[in-house]
Amino acid sequence: RKEVEQDPGPFNVPEGATVAFNCTYSNSASQSFFWYRQDCRKEPKLLMSVYSSGNEDGRFTAQLNRASQYISLLIRDSKLSDSATYLCVVKTGGYQKVTFGIGTKLQVIP
Amino acid sequence: DTGVSQNPRHKITKRGQNVTFRCDPISEHNRLYWYRQTLGQGPEFLTYFQNEAQLEKSRLLSDRFSAERPKGSFSTLEIQRTEQGDSAMYLCASSYHDRDLNIQYFGAGTRLSVL
Numbered sequence: 001r002k003e004v005e006q007d008p009g010p011f012n013v014p015e016g017a018t019v020a021f022n023c024t025y026s027n028s029a030s031q032s033f034f035w036y037r038q039d040c041r042k043e044p045k046l047l048m049s050v051y052s053s054g055n056e057d058g059r060f061t062a063q064l065n066r067a068s069q070y071i072s073l074l075i076r077d078s079k080l081s082d083s084a085t086y087l088c089v090v091k092t093g094g095y096q097k098v099t100f101g102i103g104t105k106l107q108v109i110p
Numbered sequence: 111d112t113g114v115s116q117n118p119r120h121k122i123t124k125r126g127q128n129v130t131f132r133c134d135p136i137s138e139h140n141r142l143y144w145y146r147q148t149l150g151q152g153p154e155f156l157t158y159f160q161n162e163a164q165l166e167k168s169r170l171l172s173d174r175f176s177a178e179r180p181k182g183s184f185s186t187l188e189i190q191r192t193e194q195g196d197s198a199m200y201l202c203a204s205s206y207h208d209r210d211l212n213i214q215y216f217g218a219g220t221r222l223s224v225l
Contacts, residue, residue, distance in 0.1 A: 008150070034213070043219055044201075049213070099155070100145075100152035100155075102152045
């Protein structure tokens with residue numbers, strides 16, 4: 001089983017739609033979780049950290065379910081500019097080993 | 111621009127040649143990471159430094175790969191005797207240990223093409 005698993009998509013959604021991505025992780029000792037966004041042929045950029053209680057930043061909501069070992073990202077009112085690949089990132093261990101998921105590709109269609 | 115800087119942005123080389131990439135982290139960051147990313151995959155961890163000490167190396171980092179961070183500032187990643195399978199984007203990231211959940215900030219990467 002991969003350490004971090006994501007559905008690679010693509011998810012094709014119309015403008016204004018709500019879309020959700022999940023990411024599962026295998027190591028129950030994982031400590032920190034993030035969502036990064038990566039545009040085509042660009043570097044990954046932090047979208048948001050994921051806190052135990054869940055957190056929201058504008059149209060974006062992230063949640064953590066430790067019991068089921070997954071994190072989620074919800075995007076409301078999708079914009080064309082949201083088209084990108086969304087990378088799930090999990091940190092584990094004393095040295096903060098970082099593992100990226102394969103990324104989920106989102107395409108928002110006019 | 112005070113972000114992570116990587117040079118060169120693109121490198122084309124012939125199989126068997128050696129290449130070296132440079133990364134300049136955000137100035138106050140004490141951790142520096144190298145990743146490799148191929149098309150359709152997420153970044154794969156290669157190695158990281160805390161200050162000048164190389165603390166962890168992935169098994170992906172074969173004997174042909176070496177990384178240094180001699181003064182705890184910039185870092186270099188060298189690939190010797192390049193192979194076509196080394197073609198990828200090489201990403202550098204930096205963070206400040208024990209601050210802001212150790213969030214990593216990435217450079218724009220060096221895209222390597224081995225012919």
